Amino acid sequence: MQLLAIVLYNADGRTRRLDFEPGALNIVTGESQAGKSALLTIVEYCLGRSTMMVPVGPIANTVAWYSTLWQLDDGGRAFVARPAPAPGKASTSGAMLEFGATLDAPPLSSLEVNIESRALREQMGRRIGIEENLSEPPVGSLRHPLEANIGHAALLCLQSQNEVASANTLFHRQGEPGIDQALRDTIPYFLGAVAHDEALKRAQLRDAKRNLTRLSNELERAENAALTIDVELNALLAEARAVGLVGEVDVAGRSDIVRILQGARVAQPQVAALADTEAQDRRLELQVTRDQVRAELRRVLDDRALLIHQEQAETGASASLRQQRDRLTVLARLPGFGDSSPSSVASAPLDTDTCPVCGHELEEPDPTAAALQIGLSELRAQVEVLTGARPAHRRAVADLDTRAAELRGEIRTADDALAHLERAYEMDAEANVDSRDFTRGRIDATLTRANLTDETQLEVLRQQLDRARMTVEALESDLDADNDREQLTSRLVAVGRDISRYAAQLQLEHSGDSVRLDLARLTVVTDTPTGPAPLFRIGSAANWIGYHLATHLALHRFLVEQNRPVPRLLMLDQPTQAHYPAEADNATGAPEDDADRVAVRRMFELMRDVVAELAPKFQMIVCDHADLPESWFQTAVRYRWRAGVKLIPADWINEG
Template sequence: MQLLALALYHRDGRPTPRVVRFRPGALNILTGESETGKSEVLDIVDYCLGRSTPNLPDEPIDQTVGWYALLVTFRDDSRMLLARPRPTGASTTHAMIRTGDETLDLPRADELKQNSNVAALRSELSARLGIEDFRFQPPTGAARASFDVSIAQAALLCFQNQNEIADKKALFHRQTENGIAQAIKDTLPYFLGAAGPEQALRRYHLGEAQRAQRAAQRKLDDARRHQASVDASGLALLRLAQSEGLLDEVPAAPSAEQIRALLEHALTVTAMTVGPADLRDRRQALSEERRAFREQLQDLDEALAVVERWKQQGKAFTGELHLQLGRLKSLHLLGPERDADTSICPMCTRPLEEPDPTAADITLLTERLTDELEQAQTLQPVRDEHRRALQSEREAVVERLRVNGAQLRELAASDERMRDLQEQHLRIARVQGRIDQALTAGTGSSAGDIGRLHNDLTLAQENVETLQALIDEDDVTAETERRLTDIAANMTRWAKRLNLGQAAAADEVAISLSQLNVVLRRPLGRLPLNRIGSAKNWIGYHLVAHLALHTYFRLHNRPVPGFLMLDQPTQAFFPEKIRDATTVQDADWATVTAYFALLRDVADLNEGALQIIVCDHANLTDEEWFQDALVENWRPVDGNRQALIPTDWLD
């Protein structure tokens, strides 16, 4: 896969996009002044290839651009359009995909529509590149998670921004970000051809087999511990059952089968009768009799209370009658007044509305009250007799309760043995309950079950050993090192060509997979890049490493994009805040020219299979081949500023 064109579409929907076109299979140089957008080209291409967390600057790109589009081509001349809308937050997954033949080109602004997402874009790109569909499985016990191998990892080998290309501690794109270095270590053997889906599948199966082995070991250990616990607790239960009389004799060291048989026998023993039946019946009879006496006593108390209330009410009634009769006796003192007219007021002689009762009426009432008083006085002796009968009956019941209580206390005093038997019965019941629980819990932990679990563990161990042997035969590490050694041949030759520091004395310049950096192998020992001074050397070793790596990819048709993007590879030769490198007269232009000449020669060496895109300040105006490689020159023309974002977009 190589790049044909990069397009930026204005947010206001202008029909004409800003397009940067590239030549496949050749060196492409994009040069210009500072702050013209050269470094952003790499970030935009990375974003179009499916990066979900863009690293695009806010001004002026993000403020003017609404869509980014990348047109790519493949070895079979098919093309693919990868478009992404302007991200609206820290991450985005929206995308647009088009596929076609060599006639496919950039779309119009009104044709940009979201029809896919990042996952589908990466999947399609991975398939077109030939990346096999498999999931990388980390080694057993590794803390990191598995992941699908895709363009996401392959693209890390295709970019070097201006900070990365001069980094003495890291060699690859985004290597210092969390998890990226490990992802490169995990997938570089695959992209080199030292490992494939078969090894990943075997490693996955090995991990599953090792988990199964650990599970089988845990089950066997648990069963053995459980069986030992059951045997110990079973022997203790046997001793306890023997002490309670459930078993006659228990061997000193019984086997597991004997323990289980004796415990099962202890469950069948019926507890002895707990005390004489007559004592139990007598206690029950006395208790029922006591309840009856208490109920009878309560009834008698209630009856006596009623009689007492009657007595008090009778006394009040007869007392009132005596009082009223005493008052009415004065009627006997009347003479002729008895026959007076009671309908006329004796004071004013006027008729009364309600006539007063006559003396005869009052005399009649007095006689009736006298009769009632005599009747009430005749009832009082009857009531007194009834109360005395109730009190006598109550005293008899109280005496019976006293006798009953004495009998119960006497029965309780002679019932000590009965309580002892009851306690023994409860102890026996508890022991048998524990035996039943132990036998139930012990199910599944027999010798036969332990034997089966041991066989399962043996099979799991044999499976692990078989898979481990297959993985050891693959020896991915050794194969990766062999291929890195092949790559080191070009790295060593090109490092000496550029006269990089310590290269002349080195036997080999190579990539260390463990360090993910360049190392020099010398007679005095290995020398890592971070121990070599000068940004010129750091950049130079980055160049030779990535050029040799991609040359190997192209030679062996590996599923890695066929382009390498480099940002500011000559930054070490110019002032830190340079505006235009062409204005610097005292720079080491010979070395700058040598760097670009190496890029040109490596592109030619790969015969169209490798595309190199360089964004840089330098412009070698005296070198015809350099001018032929220019795709954009962002320097003022007739006073008009040239940059990634057109001037009229900023108005």
């Protein structure tokens, strides 16, 4: 994958297009603050980075969409466009991605978000050949597994102005948190030290190890169960009898026990839920006592009702007698009536044939005074008898009420005792149901183990375990860590040879010694007679830039020759900055000092030679102040931004 064009869209539809030649050295030369460094950030943004790193200023103020057009190795093209982040925001995840054989940058009206940046990186990575891969962290590490994508590949293709001259960082964004570890995890895959199907094999190995552990545990349980299964089956049979799932049956061996227990899993209880006969007798006794007390209570209530009825009747008769008595009391005004003795009454001078008031003769003579006196005496005696019986009635009714209250208390006591027994009965029944369910569960578990203890089943498990063990061993041999280290070391040695050769061509310090890429520390190390010297211990910015250039050219030469899934692009920003100390040098593009001029020419000659060697499979884009007079250099210059010419057209800035 190589870059064909960068296209910037103004909000009014105007575009700023920069075309680049694939398979060649492309140079963008110009003065400072012309927008050269922004090209690298635009390319990275269009490769899926969420954060837009274009500096605040004319570019961010005038560009509405950033886009890139890519030439794919299969002959097709890919167009990637990203909208500018919203005002006040630094990132966005939206993007537009299209593939086509003759695809070109569309007008602004056709741009629309159709993909998310994560999916963009995945699809672009698949198109350049990044297969499914996964870098597993060491056992016990807190890091998550990492899958390489085109975003990780871009870290090997870009070198910003600050990075290319750094003594401490060798790769793009290496100093950011997590990026250094991502580089260590993904570079072995991009170098080919990790097999293309290693991720699949690692997943298969994880599954195979889990299966091996499962079968090993299952066989161990089956073998242990075979030693004790008969004892467990007999104990379980006795438990099933106790809870009523099995009746009293004769068994002849394990097969009979298994058959009976299999039936017990769905059998209904064969014994009463309440087996406590003493509790049953107590309940019957309470019921009989309660019924007897209820019968006595009914009798007491009947007697009380009878007494009350009698009292009501006597009260009516007494009232009648008192009325008659009161009527006869007027006789006390008759002469001699006060003497109530019979002799006095008989001798009273009363004429029974005449009216005692008016003296007229009576047609029917009234009762004699003596007779009335006798009747009055009898009425008084009867009233006294009835009046004297009332206290006895009231005491009898009170006694019956007291007895009725006592009987009701006895009935409540019997009812409470029966309710308590009923609750106990229900709880006992529920406990028995739970016990039966628990026993059924134990029967299921035990019968499962009994099936595993069959010798035929044990042999099947042993064979499955052997096959699983062989699968694990085969996958582990394919994923041998020692072999992976050897593969990586071999590739790093090949890259190191080219680094040494290019360093010598650039006449860098220690270039005569062995130079290697130290992946653990992500730096270049020269093995001097006095010991290894990492990049930060090699002095001068010229050496740092030179080793950066030599390392990345050597790395990409290896990636191209091995056809690894990395964009065939190396983009450098200001690689000659160490040789342009004066602003006048930046303006002219030619160092004043002859030594600097020779060093700059040597660097670009190395770029030219490597690109020509790998053509048409490798492309370089260099943004720099350098503007050498050599014809091959001038041929490689695509854009010259001097005398007011910049990335953003002046009319965009003025109108903005």
